[in-house]
Amino acid sequence: MDFPTKLNTHLARIETGIDHLLPPMAVAGADNPAGLGAAGPRRIHEAMRYSMQAGGKRLRPVLVLAAAELFGAKSDALPAAIAIECVHTYSLIHDDLPCMDNDDLRRGRPTAHKKFDEATALLAGDALLTHAFALLAENYPPALVAKAVGELAAAAGSAHLIGGQMEDLLAEKKADATAAELEFIHLSKTAAMIEASLALGGFCGGAAEKDLDALRDAGRHLGLAFQIIDDILDATADTATLGKTAGKDAKTGKTTFVKLHGLDASRRFAREHTDAARASLDRLPGEKTFLTALIQNMALRSK
Numbered sequence: 001m002d003f004p005t006k007l008n009t010h011l012a013r014i015e016t017g018i019d020h021l022l023p024p025m026a027v028a029g030a031d032n033p034a035g036l037g038a039a040g041p042r043r044i045h046e047a048m049r050y051s052m053q054a055g056g057k058r059l060r061p062v063l064v065l066a067a068a069e070l071f072g073a074k075s076d077a078l079p080a081a082i083a084i085e086c087v088h089t090y091s092l093i094h095d096d097l098p099c100m101d102n103d104d105l106r107r108g109r110p111t112a113h114k115k116f117d118e119a120t121a122l123l124a125g126d127a128l129l130t131h132a133f134a135l136l137a138e139n140y141p142p143a144l145v146a147k148a149v150g151e152l153a154a155a156a157g158s159a160h161l162i163g164g165q166m167e168d169l170l171a172e173k174k175a176d177a178t179a180a181e182l183e184f185i186h187l188s189k190t191a192a193m194i195e196a197s198l199a200l201g202g203f204c205g206g207a208a209e210k211d212l213d214a215l216r217d218a219g220r221h222l223g224l225a226f227q228i229i230d231d232i233l234d235a236t237a238d239t240a241t242l243g244k245t246a247g248k249d250a251k252t253g254k255t256t257f258v259k260l261h262g263l264d265a266s267r268r269f270a271r272e273h274t275d276a277a278r279a280s281l282d283r284l285p286g287e288k289t290f291l292t293a294l295i296q297n298m299a300l301r302s303k
């Protein structure tokens with residue numbers, strides 16, 4: 001199967017998975033104005049679905065499915081793929097809130113707090129984070145649950161995603177963030193979740209420890225390349241293409257790869273990390289054509 005066909009197959013599975021694996025929306029009627037019932041409270045489920053079903057590249061869930069396939073996917077990787085997309089989407093909803101990045105546009109749509117209100121957006125993010133762990137707990141055997149929950153909790157917790165976001169917010173307030181500080185932020189905020197996506201796929205596939213190491217290395221390099229390219233696109237692409245506000249980093253004076261190193265060096269760093277990610281994949285068994293092409297595709301992306 002060629003790359004676009006395979007990618008579209010994964011994407012279609014992910015969209016169906018999101019629809020089936022998120023809490024359903026109860027139908028509100030005259031005798032049930034809040035939409036309470038078997039499906040539960042309507043507004044919070046609507047807000048969770050609004051942000052999850054707004055599109056997005058679905059990089060993290062595709063990585064879960066593709067990594068699991070490398071090893072023959074002993075367990076269905078779809079719930080794990082949706083779980084990581086839930087955590088990713090929660091982080092975007094919270095990042096867009098007025099107390100953080102205060103953004104109006106995400107995935108080409110009004111952000112969750114603009115569409116609903118701040119409290120609903122906060123709760124939708126909380127609910128997606130919680131739901132991710134329920135998906136893992138409910139869909140896998142105990143030994144896999146323990147590994148997957150530990151992996152996702154570590155990537156999303158205070159040492160990585162949340163810690164990276166905290167340091168990012170602190171760095172915004174000072175003009176002289178260093179290259180080392182910036183790399184820590186990118187490793188924590190961006191690369192950890194991408195690394196965890198490949199590791200979760202590896203768990204579902206039953207990967208050996210040495211193969212998990214190679215997957216993690218590939219994820220870390222892909223994550224760094226991905227974030228550097230995100231910085232480059234923020235500086236060079238337009239809002240309509242990105243589906244989120246472009247040029248924000250320069251406007252807020254934020255320290256980014258582009259600000260610290262310039263565009264040419266940033267492009268070189270992105271290429272080096274992309275190459276390193278591909279080299280890590282080469283250490284793995286199995287059919288790696290799709291994952292290799294995905295990494296290349298991310299390096300060339302325009303949004």
Ligand code: GRG
Pocket residue numbers: 055056057058059088090091092094095107161162165189190226227230303
């Ligand atoms: C609020 C806990 C908390 C964390 C927020 C994800 C995040 C941390 C902030 C969003 C802003 C940002 C630049 C994050 C770096 C990671 C990144 C590039 C996220 C966007 O991921 P994409 O491009 O988004 O994969 P889509 O919408 O395509 O899924």
